[in-house]
Amino acid sequence: MSHKDSYQCIIVGGGIAGLQAAIQLGRYNHQVLVIDKGEGRSTLCKCYHNVLGWPDGVDGQTLRHLGRQHAEKYGVTFKEDEIVKVEKQGEKFKLQGTSLNCYESKCLLLATGIKDHIPLEIPNLKECLGISIYICPDCDGYEVTNKKVIVAGSGDPGANMALTLMYWTKELIYINSDGKKISESVQMNLAENGIPMIVDKVIGVETNGEGRFTAFLTGDGNKIKGERGFLAFGGNKVNTDLLKQLGIERLENLHIPTNPRTKETNVPNVWVAGDIGVHSELLTIAMGEGAQAAIWIHKRILEQRRDSIDKFFSNSFENTNENRGI
Known part of the structure; x- marks a missing residue:
C-alpha cells in the first residue's frame, strides 16, 4: 500500500464510535485512516430516537453517511476492508485485510462493535x-x-x-x-x-x-x-477476536477493559471505543468514547513526534562527533 507510513492513527471500524474519533483526530490535522467493512448495528437501525439534535429520530445509515462526509472534510481517509490480522513490529502495528492490503500505524483505535443475534432472514423484519x-x-x-x-x-x-x-x-x-x-x-x-x-x-x-x-x-x-x-435472542457476538492477537486483556464476556480516563487498553498505543468496551451499549456513549479516545491519541501522537525529533537530533549529534573523531 502506498504511503502506508504516513498514517498517524488507524481506526478499525467505521460505525458511530469510529467516525466520531475520526472527526476529532481530523480536526487535529492528523493523518488518519478508517478501515470499515460496512456492517454493524448502525447499518441496521432505521431510526434512533434518543440522540441529541434529532427529536424526530435519525436513520443509522444517515448518521454514518454524514459522519463520513464530516471526517473527509478534515482529510480523513477511508478504506473498505476487513482486518483479519494485526501484529506489533517495532514501534508500529501492522494490519492485514481480506483484500490482502497491509496497513501500518503507531496508534490504533479499535471500534469493531457487537453483532446482534437478529434473525434477519425472517421476511419483513x-x-x-x-x-x-x-x-x-x-x-x-x-x-x-x-x-x-x-x-x-x-x-x-x-x-x-x-x-x-x-x-x-x-x-x-x-x-x-x-x-x-x-x-x-x-x-x-x-x-x-x-x-x-x-x-x-x-x-x-x-x-x-x-x-x-x-x-x-x-x-x-x-x-x-x-x-x-x-x-x-441472546448470543450477541462481541467483535474482539482481533484484539486477542495483540494480547489485549478481555473479560469473561469478551468485552475490553480500558483506562476509564483515556480508553487505552493494557497494550500501549491501542485504544478501544464503543460497544466492545465495558458499559451500556448506547450510540450516544459510543460517540462520546470515540471523541474521548481521540483526545488521548492526539496527546500520544504529539509525544511520539517529540520523541522522534529528540532521537533525530541525538543521532545527528553523535554522527557529528564521530566525524570529528571525538
Whole structure:
C-alpha cells in the first residue's frame, strides 16, 4: 500500500464510535485512516430516537453517511476492508485485510462493535428495525409506552426482556421462538405478572407496508398481533477476536477493559471505543468514547513526534562527533 507510513492513527471500524474519533483526530490535522467493512448495528437501525439534535429520530445509515462526509472534510481517509490480522513490529502495528492490503500505524483505535443475534432472514423484519421492532430497552423502551408489545426471543433472554418492558407497558406477550428452556424462577415471574408465553417459531413479520409492525407469524400458522415488537435472542457476538492477537486483556464476556480516563487498553498505543468496551451499549456513549479516545491519541501522537525529533537530533549529534573523531 502506498504511503502506508504516513498514517498517524488507524481506526478499525467505521460505525458511530469510529467516525466520531475520526472527526476529532481530523480536526487535529492528523493523518488518519478508517478501515470499515460496512456492517454493524448502525447499518441496521432505521431510526434512533434518543440522540441529541434529532427529536424526530435519525436513520443509522444517515448518521454514518454524514459522519463520513464530516471526517473527509478534515482529510480523513477511508478504506473498505476487513482486518483479519494485526501484529506489533517495532514501534508500529501492522494490519492485514481480506483484500490482502497491509496497513501500518503507531496508534490504533479499535471500534469493531457487537453483532446482534437478529434473525434477519425472517421476511419483513429488517425494514422494521428501529421503527416498530426494537432490540434495546434503554434506547427504545419509551417507544412502546402503553402499547401492546410482542417480544420474540429465546429462553431466559427473551423472557427477561418482556419483564424489563413492564416499566413502559403491561400489555405483553412473549414468544419463545426456539423453545429453549426457561428457568423456573423466570417462568414464575412471567406468570405472576400476567405475561403469556407462547412456544412457537417466528417465521415472518406482518407489516402495514411502511415498516410498521402488526404481527409476528409463526410456524404453527398463528398470527400474534401487536402494536410493537421487541427482539431478545441472546448470543450477541462481541467483535474482539482481533484484539486477542495483540494480547489485549478481555473479560469473561469478551468485552475490553480500558483506562476509564483515556480508553487505552493494557497494550500501549491501542485504544478501544464503543460497544466492545465495558458499559451500556448506547450510540450516544459510543460517540462520546470515540471523541474521548481521540483526545488521548492526539496527546500520544504529539509525544511520539517529540520523541522522534529528540532521537533525530541525538543521532545527528553523535554522527557529528564521530566525524570529528571525538
